[in-house]
Amino acid sequence: MLSIGVPDAVQRVTLLRRAGTHIDGPRLSSAAILAAQRPGSASRTSLPPVTIARHNGRMELTPRLRLTNWLVSQGLTGLPENDLVRGFCERCRAEGLHVSRGMVFIDTLHPIFEGRGFRWNDAETNESDMFEYGSTSEGEAAQAWRSSIFYHMLEHGYQELPINLADSGTHRFKFVNELAEKGHKHLVAYVHHFGEAGTMGQMDCVYSYWVTRRDEGFGVQGLAALRDLVPVLGLAIKSAAQADITKTLGRVYLGRDTAEQVLRGRITRGVTEQINTVLWFSDLRSSTAISESIDPGEIIPFLNDYAQASIDAIHEAGGEVLKLIGDGVLAMFTHENMARAKRAALRAEYRFRRNMRTVNARRTGEGRPVTSAHVGLHVGEVFYGNIGSDDRLDFTVVGPAVNEVSRIASMCRSVDRELLMSSAFRNGLDAAGRNYLVSTGRFALRGIGRAQDLYTLDPDIAADEVVAGKYERYLTS
Numbered sequence: 284m285l286s287i288g289v290p291d292a293v294q295r296v297t298l299l300r301r302a303g304t305h306i307d308g309p310r311l312s313s314a315a316i317l318a319a320q321r322p323g324s325a326s327r328t329s330l331p332p333v334t335i336a337r338h339n340g341r342m343e344l345t346p347r348l349r350l351t352n353w354l355v356s357q358g359l360t361g362l363p364e365n366d367l368v369r370g371f372c373e374r375c376r377a378e379g380l381h382v383s384r385g386m387v388f389i390d391t392l393h394p395i396f397e398g399r400g401f402r403w404n405d406a407e408t409n410e411s412d413m414f415e416y417g418s419t420s421e422g423e424a425a426q427a428w429r430s431s432i433f434y435h436m437l438e439h440g441y442q443e444l445p446i447n448l449a450d451s452g453t454h455r456f457k458f459v460n461e462l463a464e465k466g467h468k469h470l471v472a473y474v475h476h477f478g479e480a481g482t483m484g485q486m487d488c489v490y491s492y493w494v495t496r497r498d499e500g501f502g503v504q505g506l507a508a509l510r511d512l513v514p515v516l517g518l519a520i521k522s523a524a525q526a527d528i529t530k531t532l533g534r535v536y537l538g539r540d541t542a543e544q545v546l547r548g549r550i551t552r553g554v555t556e557q558i559n560t561v562l563w564f565s566d567l568r569s570s571t572a573i574s575e576s577i578d579p580g581e582i583i584p585f586l587n588d589y590a591q592a593s594i595d596a597i598h599e600a601g602g603e604v605l606k607l608i609g610d611g612v613l614a615m616f617t618h619e620n621m622a623r624a625k626r627a628a629l630r631a632e633y634r635f636r637r638n639m640r641t642v643n644a645r646r647t648g649e650g651r652p653v654t655s656a657h658v659g660l661h662v663g664e665v666f667y668g669n670i671g672s673d674d675r676l677d678f679t680v681v682g683p684a685v686n687e688v689s690r691i692a693s694m695c696r697s698v699d700r701e702l703l704m705s706s707a708f709r710n711g712l713d714a715a716g717r718n719y720l721v722s723t724g725r726f727a728l729r730g731i732g733r734a735q736d737l738y739t740l741d742p743d744i745a746a747d748e749v750v751a752g753k754y755e756r757y758l759t760s
Contacts, residue, residue, distance in 0.1 A: 358519030555668025
């Protein structure tokens, strides 16, 4: 094995090819070097990877460059992180670097998870090759983090830390003893820091450790190879993690379909499409009065509880949340068959009420205020796309139908109903669905030039279990 860095290695290979000189080994010709790189060549087949791994225990310069090229190419391709780690470990072993276990961690930007981990073992286990971990800032997770090898390395400024697993007196890390019990002999851990410009939130470095079952460990040359290769793996994993972060932030802040539209390149101002869609608008009853009566620190948890109830219901029914407006939610349901889109909206409203009952039961038990919600459903043509200025765009829907659905929801207070639907929504519904709707009268909506009939659910659905069961079966059919 040649214990030189990758940039130096590239220069040395160039010199080898030009002059045929030798470095820490026999004299090599350009033809020999090229033959060693060609799949199926005599020099390659005369020493199979298994033989290399079993007897050589060394990673020569050319295989090291080949593995570097693989990491770079797969990083550019977008290979998932767990496949990168698996491919890296398998190729290390094939080239004579005896990795028996590898583990890589990287923090991320996610509303729930703090980061992800990826692992590989040389033997079958019931461990997942990818896992997500929550916040390590409090509780048992914080305690586990502070007792970890990586926390120790950060505290002492180590970038590399080798450990002899057989010498338990030289370390205090619980997982190290577990590795030793499974036959592993030596470990080396790395922390590769990002620069300020390459940091995203808490994602400021890649943590990894590598284990071998060899009594002599990785050796000087093996460690030199890992020092060259692990940063390249880290860069490929960082690239994949950043792509995941982009998609996650898009889904969280823009919505599922909207994020896909933006990431596909629909980011030019004024680029919109006209679509016919089912629109949903919901808002909480008496939310202003409740917010004024509770501690300021309780306002956000109050809004979050009920936003979760509505958003979960909308997503479960296949809808797209477009905007959160204070305590209000604007969403849409699209389908080639508008009757199915309307049924999906009714299914979301039904699940929303179920979720609300669960939230209210919990909050009542906690002695916290509860509420209900008004929902308006409408159908109409809207423009869906980019609206705004050159440096601040919003990907949303606009059009008279958006104003109308908001006005329909606000009419719930006047007619004392939790759900109101427009005549356009009812008229396109299938016959079975229309049977569950009743008229509440004809109303002139504020700011809308024409009066229209509004509908709500038949009161028998709430009063009669048989009717309620039929309605539920209709929604799920």
